[in-house]
Amino acid sequence: KKELLQQLKGKENITLDGKKVMLYANIGNIKDLATVIQNDAGGIGLFRSEFIYLEKEEYPTEEEQFKIYKTVAETMAGKRVIIRTLDIGADKKCGYFEMDEEENPALGYRAIRICLTRPEIFKTQLRALFRAAVYGNLAVMYPMITSLWEIKRIKEIAEEVKAELKEQNMEFRMPEQGIMIETPAAVMVSADLAKEVDFFSIGTNDLTQYTLAVDRQNPKLDEFYDPHHPAVLSMIRMTVENAHRAGIWAGICGELGADLSLTKEFLAMGVDELSVSPGRILPIRKIVLETDVEEYKRKKNAD
Ligand code: PEP
Ligand code: MG
Numbered sequence: 001k002k003e004l005l006q007q008l009k010g011k012e013n014i015t016l017d018g019k020k021v022m023l024y025a026n027i028g029n030i031k032d033l034a035t036v037i038q039n040d041a042g043g044i045g046l047f048r049s050e051f052i053y054l055e056k057e058e059y060p061t062e063e064e065q066f067k068i069y070k071t072v073a074e075t076m077a078g079k080r081v082i083i084r085t086l087d088i089g090a091d092k093k094c095g096y097f098e099m100d101e102e103e104n105p106a107l108g109y110r111a112i113r114i115c116l117t118r119p120e121i122f123k124t125q126l127r128a129l130f131r132a133a134v135y136g137n138l139a140v141m142y143p144m145i146t147s148l149w150e151i152k153r154i155k156e157i158a159e160e161v162k163a164e165l166k167e168q169n170m171e172f173r174m175p176e177q178g179i180m181i182e183t184p185a186a187v188m189v190s191a192d193l194a195k196e197v198d199f200f201s202i203g204t205n206d207l208t209q210y211t212l213a214v215d216r217q218n219p220k221l222d223e224f225y226d227p228h229h230p231a232v233l234s235m236i237r238m239t240v241e242n243a244h245r246a247g248i249w250a251g252i253c254g255e256l257g258a259d260l261s262l263t264k265e266f267l268a269m270g271v272d273e274l275s276v277s278p279g280r281i282l283p284i285r286k287i288v289l290e291t292d293v294e295e296y297k298r299k300k301n302a303d
Helices: 002-006 030-038 050-054 062-075 112-117 119-135 148-167 184-188 204-212 230-245 260-269 278-290 293-302
Strands: 022-027 043-048 080-084 137-142 176-181 199-202 249-252 273-276
Touching (some): 002 278, 022 030, 022 278, 030 062, 030 278, 043 273, 062 080, 062 119, 062 137, 112 148, 119 137, 137 199, 184 204, 199 230, 204 230, 260 293
Parallel strands (some): 022 273, 043 080, 080 137, 137 176, 176 199, 199 249, 249 273
16 A cells, blocks of 8 residues: 555646645654655745744754754755744743743734744844845745734735844845644635735644634533534635635645545635645645545535
8 A cells, every 4th residue: 555655756736637736744853854855845835934943942043943944945955845933832842931930821922923033033033034045046934923913924024034134244045935724713814815915824733723613622611622523624624715806826734634534625615725744745636636526526516
């Protein structure tokens, strides 16, 4: 069976009726790059940059970050590499950030909320990213967005970083900028958000947690944490529709994207990209190659 999957390497991700989908990889460390290439990923759809912060005893410098982003961009040789900006807080604690104890950390001071209130940390990361973008097809993605003003503020900060790099005669390139859709609020305002960014990537892990009001960390709640819940699937559908209306693409980078029982359904929704752990790419490609999306939709409507 493994061998059969190996034969799918180098093939396009295209359905029987000609619909294409991007199959990208999620990684949490540059050590994972070898498996990304082995599994024939079309790109990296989620590079969790927080590992760079979590592995250290103090804030990683611009140079340290630049080297890592440059390595990933170069290794992927022109394939798209989406780097998610710092997403700590909630389940991911980092001592030197000296964060207060919180009653509800999942609803608390995390991710983009830290970046927008501590812009010096955010700017250091953006500088490193914009500089590394010269070396490949880098894109930047912002986590935990809930409101339009956040993306407007992010873009202002990005413009400041751009102006500073220019002023300092540094080599850089403005990458594509996208956001994660992982809160119900972001879904509900996705029509407006879509006008401001280059792409959406749906974070179903958090989207399930926040839609169902179920703590993703609490094993006691496993039977209540249901990413197949129709509310979650409706949110995904709505996000993709609003992305397409605004002319941008939408993918899924949460665990649900790797759920083979939903691959056909995602294709029917028009999902443009699935970013999954590297080992899942070829099994999904197999399903894509065997699917006729229009026929699937007809059958589903007939049921
Ligand atoms: C998600 O929330 O679905 C996601 C991809 O991000 P993380 O799991 O890192 O929160
Ligand atoms: Mg998340």
